[in-house]
Amino acid sequence: MIAKTPKPPYYAVIFTSIRTNNTNNYLETAKRMEELAKLQEGYLGIESAREELGITVSYWDSLGAILNWKNNIEHTIAREKGTEIWYESYHVRICKVVREYGFKKESD
Amino acid sequence: MIAKTPKPPYYAVIFTSIRTNNTNNYLETAKRMEELAKLQEGYLGIESAREELGITVSYWDSLGAILNWKNNIEHTIAREKGTEIWYESYHVRICKVVREYGFKKESD
Numbered sequence: 001m002i003a004k005t006p007k008p009p010y011y012a013v014i015f016t017s018i019r020t021n022n023t024n025n026y027l028e029t030a031k032r033m034e035e036l037a038k039l040q041e042g043y044l045g046i047e048s049a050r051e052e053l054g055i056t057v058s059y060w061d062s063l064g065a066i067l068n069w070k071n072n073i074e075h076t077i078a079r080e081k082g083t084e085i086w087y088e089s090y091h092v093r094i095c096k097v098v099r100e101y102g103f104k105k106e107s108d
Numbered sequence: 109m110i111a112k113t114p115k116p117p118y119y120a121v122i123f124t125s126i127r128t129n130n131t132n133n134y135l136e137t138a139k140r141m142e143e144l145a146k147l148q149e150g151y152l153g154i155e156s157a158r159e160e161l162g163i164t165v166s167y168w169d170s171l172g173a174i175l176n177w178k179n180n181i182e183h184t185i186a187r188e189k190g191t192e193i194w195y196e197s198y199h200v201r202i203c204k205v206v207r208e209y210g211f212k213k214e215s216d
Contacts, residue, residue, distance in 0.1 A: 001126060012122065016111075018110065048161070049157040049163045094205070097203045
Protein backbone atom coordinates (compact mmCIF):
# COMPACT_ATOMS: atom_id res chain seq x y z
CA MET A 1 0.00 0.00 0.00
CA ILE A 2 2.96 2.31 0.69
CA ALA A 3 4.59 2.64 -2.73
CA LYS A 4 8.03 1.06 -3.12
CA THR A 5 9.95 3.77 -4.90
CA PRO A 6 13.64 3.97 -5.90
CA LYS A 7 16.24 6.27 -4.38
CA PRO A 8 15.49 9.96 -5.02
CA PRO A 9 15.46 12.00 -7.10
CA TYR A 10 12.19 11.01 -8.79
CA TYR A 11 8.89 12.81 -9.24
CA ALA A 12 5.49 12.88 -7.55
CA VAL A 13 2.09 14.15 -8.66
CA ILE A 14 -0.09 15.09 -5.69
CA PHE A 15 -3.74 15.10 -6.78
CA THR A 16 -6.06 16.51 -4.10
CA SER A 17 -9.79 16.56 -4.78
CA ILE A 18 -13.29 17.18 -3.47
CA ARG A 19 -15.97 15.07 -5.15
CA THR A 20 -19.46 15.98 -6.23
CA ASN A 21 -22.38 13.72 -5.24
CA ASN A 22 -22.44 12.23 -8.72
CA THR A 23 -20.82 8.80 -8.43
CA ASN A 24 -21.96 7.63 -11.89
CA ASN A 25 -19.17 5.48 -13.35
CA TYR A 26 -16.62 7.11 -11.06
CA LEU A 27 -15.18 4.04 -9.33
CA GLU A 28 -14.89 2.09 -12.59
CA THR A 29 -13.03 4.96 -14.23
CA ALA A 30 -10.76 5.57 -11.22
CA LYS A 31 -9.85 1.87 -11.19
CA ARG A 32 -9.24 1.86 -14.95
CA MET A 33 -7.03 4.97 -14.68
CA GLU A 34 -4.95 3.32 -11.95
CA GLU A 35 -4.49 0.21 -14.12
CA LEU A 36 -3.63 2.34 -17.15
CA ALA A 37 -1.14 4.49 -15.19
CA LYS A 38 0.71 1.32 -14.16
CA LEU A 39 1.27 0.47 -17.83
CA GLN A 40 2.95 3.81 -18.61
CA GLU A 41 6.68 4.09 -19.08
CA GLY A 42 8.30 5.74 -16.08
CA TYR A 43 5.50 4.82 -13.63
CA LEU A 44 6.88 4.04 -10.16
CA GLY A 45 3.88 3.66 -7.87
CA ILE A 46 0.65 5.11 -6.50
CA GLU A 47 -0.86 5.84 -3.06
CA SER A 48 -4.45 6.86 -2.45
CA ALA A 49 -6.85 7.69 0.40
CA ARG A 50 -10.18 9.48 0.62
CA GLU A 51 -12.29 10.87 3.43
CA GLU A 52 -14.06 14.13 2.59
CA LEU A 53 -10.85 15.11 0.86
CA GLY A 54 -9.21 12.66 -1.54
CA ILE A 55 -5.45 12.47 -1.98
CA THR A 56 -3.79 10.40 -4.69
CA VAL A 57 -0.03 10.56 -5.10
CA SER A 58 1.53 8.94 -8.16
CA TYR A 59 5.28 8.55 -8.59
CA TRP A 60 7.24 8.83 -11.84
CA ASP A 61 10.85 8.62 -12.95
CA SER A 62 10.84 11.91 -14.90
CA LEU A 63 8.81 15.02 -15.73
CA GLY A 64 8.56 13.64 -19.27
CA ALA A 65 6.78 10.52 -17.99
CA ILE A 66 4.28 12.75 -16.14
CA LEU A 67 3.65 14.78 -19.29
CA ASN A 68 3.15 11.64 -21.39
CA TRP A 69 0.61 10.35 -18.89
CA LYS A 70 -1.18 13.72 -18.91
CA ASN A 71 -1.39 13.52 -22.71
CA ASN A 72 -2.59 9.90 -22.79
CA ILE A 73 -5.88 10.10 -24.71
CA GLU A 74 -7.95 7.83 -22.45
CA HIS A 75 -6.68 9.73 -19.41
CA THR A 76 -7.50 13.06 -21.07
CA ILE A 77 -11.09 11.95 -21.75
CA ALA A 78 -11.42 10.75 -18.13
CA ARG A 79 -10.14 14.12 -16.85
CA GLU A 80 -12.69 15.94 -18.96
CA LYS A 81 -15.46 13.80 -17.44
CA GLY A 82 -13.90 14.57 -14.06
CA THR A 83 -14.35 18.31 -14.36
CA GLU A 84 -17.83 17.89 -15.87
CA ILE A 85 -19.23 15.33 -13.46
CA TRP A 86 -17.15 13.94 -10.57
CA TYR A 87 -15.12 16.78 -9.09
CA GLU A 88 -16.24 19.86 -7.23
CA SER A 89 -12.64 21.03 -7.15
CA TYR A 90 -9.14 19.62 -7.41
CA HIS A 91 -5.53 20.66 -7.23
CA VAL A 92 -2.55 19.05 -8.96
CA ARG A 93 0.98 19.60 -7.68
CA ILE A 94 3.99 18.31 -9.58
CA CYS A 95 6.99 17.73 -7.33
CA LYS A 96 10.57 16.55 -7.37
CA VAL A 97 11.18 14.12 -4.49
CA VAL A 98 14.56 15.10 -3.07
CA ARG A 99 14.82 13.06 0.13
CA GLU A 100 13.00 10.26 1.89
CA TYR A 101 13.09 7.88 4.80
CA GLY A 102 10.86 5.21 6.20
CA PHE A 103 9.99 3.03 9.18
CA LYS A 104 8.70 -0.51 9.45
CA LYS A 105 7.94 -2.28 12.72
CA GLU A 106 9.93 -5.45 13.18
CA SER A 107 7.82 -8.57 13.29
CA ASP A 108 7.35 -9.98 16.77
CA MET B 109 -9.77 21.41 2.78
CA ILE B 110 -7.55 21.72 -0.33
CA ALA B 111 -4.58 23.76 0.94
CA LYS B 112 -4.27 27.28 -0.45
CA THR B 113 -0.59 27.45 -1.30
CA PRO B 114 1.43 30.23 -2.98
CA LYS B 115 2.97 30.07 -6.46
CA PRO B 116 5.69 27.39 -6.73
CA PRO B 117 8.42 26.74 -5.92
CA TYR B 118 7.67 25.67 -2.35
CA TYR B 119 8.06 22.34 -0.53
CA ALA B 120 5.87 19.38 0.41
CA VAL B 121 6.29 16.56 2.94
CA ILE B 122 4.30 13.49 1.91
CA PHE B 123 3.74 11.30 4.99
CA THR B 124 2.23 7.91 4.10
CA SER B 125 1.41 5.52 6.93
CA ILE B 126 -0.19 2.25 8.00
CA ARG B 127 -1.53 2.29 11.55
CA THR B 128 -1.41 -0.37 14.24
CA ASN B 129 -4.61 -1.26 16.13
CA ASN B 130 -3.46 0.79 19.12
CA THR B 131 -5.45 4.03 18.99
CA ASN B 132 -4.50 5.12 22.53
CA ASN B 133 -4.08 8.92 22.49
CA TYR B 134 -3.51 8.88 18.73
CA LEU B 135 -6.25 11.28 17.62
CA GLU B 136 -5.43 13.82 20.36
CA THR B 137 -1.77 13.78 19.40
CA ALA B 138 -2.48 13.99 15.65
CA LYS B 139 -4.75 16.99 16.26
CA ARG B 140 -2.16 18.63 18.52
CA MET B 141 0.60 18.10 15.92
CA GLU B 142 -1.57 19.71 13.24
CA GLU B 143 -2.20 22.73 15.49
CA LEU B 144 1.49 22.95 16.38
CA ALA B 145 2.60 22.67 12.72
CA LYS B 146 0.38 25.66 11.86
CA LEU B 147 2.31 27.78 14.36
CA GLN B 148 5.69 27.06 12.75
CA GLU B 149 7.46 29.64 10.62
CA GLY B 150 7.26 28.71 6.97
CA TYR B 151 4.13 26.54 7.32
CA LEU B 152 1.87 26.87 4.25
CA GLY B 153 -0.88 24.29 4.68
CA ILE B 154 -1.86 20.67 5.26
CA GLU B 155 -4.04 18.04 3.58
CA SER B 156 -4.96 14.70 5.08
CA ALA B 157 -7.00 11.57 4.33
CA ARG B 158 -7.05 8.03 5.68
CA GLU B 159 -8.60 4.75 4.60
CA GLU B 160 -6.41 1.71 5.24
CA LEU B 161 -3.53 3.88 4.11
CA GLY B 162 -3.15 7.37 5.57
CA ILE B 163 -1.70 10.23 3.54
CA THR B 164 -0.85 13.60 5.08
CA VAL B 165 0.81 16.25 2.94
CA SER B 166 2.16 19.37 4.64
CA TYR B 167 3.44 22.36 2.69
CA TRP B 168 6.37 24.61 3.64
CA ASP B 169 8.17 27.61 2.21
CA SER B 170 11.68 26.13 2.51
CA LEU B 171 13.66 23.00 3.36
CA GLY B 172 14.86 24.86 6.45
CA ALA B 173 11.29 25.21 7.71
CA ILE B 174 10.80 21.43 7.26
CA LEU B 175 13.99 20.73 9.21
CA ASN B 176 12.95 23.10 12.02
CA TRP B 177 9.61 21.32 12.29
CA LYS B 178 11.35 17.93 12.33
CA ASN B 179 13.55 19.18 15.20
CA ASN B 180 10.67 20.66 17.22
CA ILE B 181 10.89 18.88 20.57
CA GLU B 182 7.17 18.16 21.04
CA HIS B 183 7.01 16.84 17.47
CA THR B 184 10.08 14.67 18.09
CA ILE B 185 8.49 13.11 21.18
CA ALA B 186 5.25 12.47 19.24
CA ARG B 187 7.22 10.79 16.43
CA GLU B 188 8.95 8.53 18.92
CA LYS B 189 5.56 7.47 20.31
CA GLY B 190 4.47 6.98 16.69
CA THR B 191 7.11 4.36 15.98
CA GLU B 192 6.57 2.70 19.37
CA ILE B 193 2.79 2.58 19.39
CA TRP B 194 0.73 3.97 16.51
CA TYR B 195 2.43 3.09 13.25
CA GLU B 196 3.03 -0.29 11.65
CA SER B 197 5.03 1.44 8.93
CA TYR B 198 5.41 4.86 7.36
CA HIS B 199 7.28 6.64 4.62
CA VAL B 200 8.27 10.31 4.48
CA ARG B 201 9.06 11.99 1.17
CA ILE B 202 10.41 15.52 1.02
CA CYS B 203 9.62 17.24 -2.26
CA LYS B 204 10.05 20.49 -4.12
CA VAL B 205 6.75 21.54 -5.73
CA VAL B 206 7.70 22.79 -9.19
CA ARG B 207 4.36 23.25 -10.96
CA GLU B 208 0.67 23.21 -10.10
CA TYR B 209 -2.79 23.84 -11.45
CA GLY B 210 -6.30 23.56 -10.13
CA PHE B 211 -9.97 23.38 -10.98
CA LYS B 212 -13.06 24.65 -9.19
CA LYS B 213 -16.61 24.20 -10.44
CA GLU B 214 -18.38 27.47 -11.02
CA SER B 215 -21.35 28.01 -8.74
CA ASP B 216 -24.69 27.46 -10.46
